[in-house]
Every structure is written in structure tokens, then in C-alpha cells.
Amino acid sequence: MPTTSRAAVLWGIGEDWKIEEVTLDDPKAGDVLVKMAYAGMCHSDEHAVTGDLPLGLPVIGGHEGSGVVEAVGPGVTSVSPGDHVSMSFIPSCGRCKWCSTGRQFLCDEGAKLFDIGMMSDGREAHHVKGQPVGRYAQIGSFSEYALISENSVVRVEPDLPLDVVALVSCGVATGFGSATERAGTKPGDNVAVIGIGGIGINAVQGARAAGAKRVIAIDPVEFKREQAMEFGATHTYSSVEEAMAAVPDLTWGDMCDRVVLSAGVVHGDMVEPALNLTAKDGTLVVTGLAPMVETDAQMNLFMFSMMNKEIKGTVFGSTNPRAQIPNLLSMYREGELKLDELITRRYPLEEINQGYVDMREGKNLRGVIDFT
Structure with a gap:
């Protein structure tokens, strides 16, 4: 019936x-x-x-x-x-x-x-x-x-x-995997997360769990920056421009080994600023959704090539749902994931x-x- x-x-x-x-x-x-x-x-x-x-x-x-x-x-x-x-x-x-x-x-x-x-x-x-x-x-x-x-x-x-x-079933797995699996965060890395919503806050958790030395959370909303500190961020900034003024000194000139772009709506003009935060030989992961009909992304191809950087897309944090969902819940049960x-x-x-x-x-x- x-x-x-x-x-x-x-x-x-x-x-x-x-x-x-x-x-x-x-x-x-x-x-x-x-x-x-x-x-x-x-x-x-x-x-x-x-x-x-x-x-x-x-x-x-x-x-x-x-x-x-x-x-x-x-x-x-x-x-x-x-x-x-x-x-x-x-x-x-x-x-x-x-x-x-x-x-x-x-x-x-x-x-x-x-x-x-x-x-x-x-x-x-x-x-x-x-x-x-x-x-x-x-x-x-x-x-x-x-x-x-x-x-x-x-x-x-x-x-x-x-x-x-x-x-x-979505936000936690996607954000966590963006930092751990797709970006490949390693112990000692500098990681920036741009956009601290349901996905970005979990990219912060993923970077912390992977052993990042510094986890830099970037969001214009003060409440979200405050929450990021509770979830593992070490530094917060209200904009990429503000972060760019501080990160060179913070990282002794290295910049960020991994950057996760998880804004609520991603546009092509966000790519170049995110790449500027990315270290030489670093990885930018674009996790947030862009409007389906947008086809342009602005970036300096010369610097992208000469600095040996890479841009990656990801869906579900590039993880297997049947393995990752139980894995994340097990981490929660053991007190390792908020x-x-x-x-x-x-x-x-x-x-x-x-x-x-x-x-x-x-x-x-x-x-x-x-x-x-």
C-alpha cells in the first residue's frame, strides 16, 4: 500500500x-x-x-x-x-x-x-x-x-x-575528506580553509586530525571564526586579503601547503586569491559548489606552472561512503571527532x-x- x-x-x-x-x-x-x-x-x-x-x-x-x-x-x-x-x-x-x-x-x-x-x-x-x-x-x-x-x-x-x-552523510564526510584525503594533509603542514560552513568546519577538523601544524580558518562571520577555534583552528581571519597580510610572516614565508576552498558559493574569481595563499608545490582543493553554468576561472597560469601548484576537485571528500561513514562515527564514539x-x-x-x-x-x- x-x-x-x-x-x-x-x-x-x-x-x-x-x-x-x-x-x-x-x-x-x-x-x-x-x-x-x-x-x-x-x-x-x-x-x-x-x-x-x-x-x-x-x-x-x-x-x-x-x-x-x-x-x-x-x-x-x-x-x-x-x-x-x-x-x-x-x-x-x-x-x-x-x-x-x-x-x-x-x-x-x-x-x-x-x-x-x-x-x-x-x-x-x-x-x-x-x-x-x-x-x-x-x-x-x-x-x-x-x-x-x-x-x-x-x-x-x-x-x-x-x-x-x-x-x-554529507557535510562532515565531504569537509573532513577534503582536508585528509583529497588535499593529503600531513603532520606539520600549514592548512587554510576558506569558508567555515557545514563543510569548512569539518575540513578544519580533518586538518587538525591529520596533524596540521597551523589550521587557518577564513570567514567573514565572527560566529563562524569563533566556532572554528573550538573545532581545531589555530588562527582565523575575516577575508583572504586579511590572511594574505599575515600568513607570510606566520609561516616564515612558506604559505599554506594545503588550501580548501569551501565557500557556500564558489565563483571563478576566488581561485587566484586561494592560489596566492597556496605554497610552492602546494594543493588547492575546490570543494564548494559553483553555479553549474559558470565556466570561467581566473588564475595566473605562469605562476601556477612555475610554482608547481595543483588544483583538485572533490566530491564526498574523495572517500568511499560505505567505509567513511562508519569510520567517522567510530571516531565520534571515541571522542576524536566533534x-x-x-x-x-x-x-x-x-x-x-x-x-x-x-x-x-x-x-x-x-x-x-x-x-x-
């Missing part, structure tokens, strides 16, 4: 999220029905609202979340009803070239992330007001129930708090728009929707 759920739906670019009643089909082969517990309010969903990430509309928002498995379709083996799960907006089939070579964050199933039909068989299984509705990244966690592919859920231990489980402290405010589903106002105004590290 189909499931009825309240969900936050985006009907048009620039509009507020609207709470609608949606209908979900019963799970079929490869599908999992999850009763949501928490959904993280990630800036990536804001990109759908602004149009920086063009999506088919209407769409149920949310790609970061946790919950309890309600039912499974035929052939599902990795989870069972009653299991606690984290969402994984990066699916992993385990069979494609990328999964079979240890790069599950590039799974070929990701090509279906913004299809309206189910990842499992392409059918239209979600409806609102009699018409098909998409889900952000095939998740749609801004809903009381989510019908998703088995490839997009990761079972977690039942004693772990589901609010922190929601966070590791997750409870990331949650600034909790909102009922009806207050989702206020939650995003608070995010835009720099009041939250991470807001979460509480379905419990």
Missing part, C-alpha cells in the same frame, strides 16, 4: 519550500523505505533554490539524513526493517569500474542522481498533487518518509544518535524556510530538521 508523507517541495526557482503531502510507492526490487529521523540542512539544497544547480521541478529537497528502515523490496540484502541507516547521496553499486577500483565516490549510478524516476528501475514512484516529483540527489530527506535505492543507504550501529548520523557541537539549531519541518534564513545569515554551522 502506498505511503503518504509530508515533505518540503520546491516548485520554482527563488521560491520558498512548501510543505506538501506526497505519495510514495511501495518499495520494489532494490528499493528501501526509510522513516526519517533527522535531515541536515546543507547549502547544496540552497543551490536548487537559487538556480545555481538547475533541477527538474517540482523536487523534494534534502540529501543529508538518517532514519530507520521501514520496509525493503525484493533482493535487498544490506539492510532490513528496523535497521538504523545513514543516507548516502553518493550511491555505490559495487560493480562499476569506479567502485571496483576503490573510487566509490564516482560510482556510475551517480549519473542518475537528478532523474525523476527511481534509481533502481526508472519508474516514477513519488507524486505530489497528482504529478511526478523528483528528489534531490535521489534522496529527498526533507520528508517524513524516503523511498530510495539500497545503493544510497548505509547501515549504522543502533546505539549511535541519529542526529549525528545524519551529519556524516559532531554534537555541529548542530546549532533544530527545526520542525514546518520551519524549514526559517532554517535556511538562519543559514544565509551565518547563524548556523548546521541546522537539522527533527522528525522525531
Whole structure:
């Protein structure tokens, strides 16, 4: 029998999220029905609202979340009803070239992330007001129930708090891995993080955990700079320009071995200033999302080449969701990773728009929707 759920739906670019009643089909082969517990309010969903990430509309928002498995379709083996799960907006089939070579964050199933039909068989299984509705990244966690592919859920231990489980499904993993895996931070490195939101604050944690000598957090919002110091930053600055005036003396002229660019919206004119902070033979990792239609990036190619620097992109921190989500939760359990402290405010589903106002105004590290 189909499931009825309240969900936050985006009907048009620039509009507020609207709470609608949606209908979900019963799970079929490869599908999992999850009763949501928490959904993280990630800036990536804001990109759908602004149009920086063009999506088919209407769409149920949310790609970061946790919950309890309600039912499974035929052939599902990795989870069972009653299991606690984290969402994984990066699916992993385990069979494609990328999964079979240890790069599950590039799974070929990701090509279906913004299809309206189910990842499992392409059918239209979600409806609102009699018409098909998409889900952000095939998740749609801004809903009381989510019908998703088995490839997009990761079972977690039942004693772990589901609010922190929601966070590791995107922001924590992406930020942490940006510093540790993609940037390759080593003990003694100087690391700068530009943009201290839900991703950047965890890049700070990742750099600290990897043994960085100095972790430099850059953000115009004083609250976020203060929080960065609590999460492992050694120095903070309000702008890249302010950092550029201090970092040469701070690092004895070396500059930063690793720089993570995690602004809420990345634009091409941010690349050159970030590269100026980057040391010779250093690495700049661009983690934050840019508007999809922007194609220009400004940089001095002569200095880029002669200083032997590199620029890297990353998705999910270039890590494997099925390994990294349990790993991060294990670090949390052992007191090596701050997750409870990331949650600034909790909102009922009806207050989702206020939650995003608070995010835009720099009041939250991470807001979460509480379905419990």
C-alpha cells in the first residue's frame, strides 16, 4: 500500500519550500523505505533554490539524513526493517569500474542522481498533487518518509544518535575528506580553509586530525571564526586579503601547503586569491559548489606552472561512503571527532524556510530538521 508523507517541495526557482503531502510507492526490487529521523540542512539544497544547480521541478529537497528502515523490496540484502541507516547521496553499486577500483565516490549510478524516476528501475514512484516529483540527489530527506535505492543507504550501529548520523552523510564526510584525503594533509603542514560552513568546519577538523601544524580558518562571520577555534583552528581571519597580510610572516614565508576552498558559493574569481595563499608545490582543493553554468576561472597560469601548484576537485571528500561513514562515527564514539557541537539549531519541518534564513545569515554551522 502506498505511503503518504509530508515533505518540503520546491516548485520554482527563488521560491520558498512548501510543505506538501506526497505519495510514495511501495518499495520494489532494490528499493528501501526509510522513516526519517533527522535531515541536515546543507547549502547544496540552497543551490536548487537559487538556480545555481538547475533541477527538474517540482523536487523534494534534502540529501543529508538518517532514519530507520521501514520496509525493503525484493533482493535487498544490506539492510532490513528496523535497521538504523545513514543516507548516502553518493550511491555505490559495487560493480562499476569506479567502485571496483576503490573510487566509490564516482560510482556510475551517480549519473542518475537528478532523474525523476527511481534509481533502481526508472519508474516514477513519488507524486505530489497528482504529478511526478523528483528528489534531490535521489534522496529527498526533507520528508517524513524516503523511498530510495539500497545503493544510497548505509547501515549504522543502533546505539549511535541519529542526529549525528545524519551529519556524516554529507557535510562532515565531504569537509573532513577534503582536508585528509583529497588535499593529503600531513603532520606539520600549514592548512587554510576558506569558508567555515557545514563543510569548512569539518575540513578544519580533518586538518587538525591529520596533524596540521597551523589550521587557518577564513570567514567573514565572527560566529563562524569563533566556532572554528573550538573545532581545531589555530588562527582565523575575516577575508583572504586579511590572511594574505599575515600568513607570510606566520609561516616564515612558506604559505599554506594545503588550501580548501569551501565557500557556500564558489565563483571563478576566488581561485587566484586561494592560489596566492597556496605554497610552492602546494594543493588547492575546490570543494564548494559553483553555479553549474559558470565556466570561467581566473588564475595566473605562469605562476601556477612555475610554482608547481595543483588544483583538485572533490566530491564526498574523495572517500568511499560505505567505509567513511562508519569510520567517522567510530571516531565520534571515541571522542576524536566533534559532531554534537555541529548542530546549532533544530527545526520542525514546518520551519524549514526559517532554517535556511538562519543559514544565509551565518547563524548556523548546521541546522537539522527533527522528525522525531
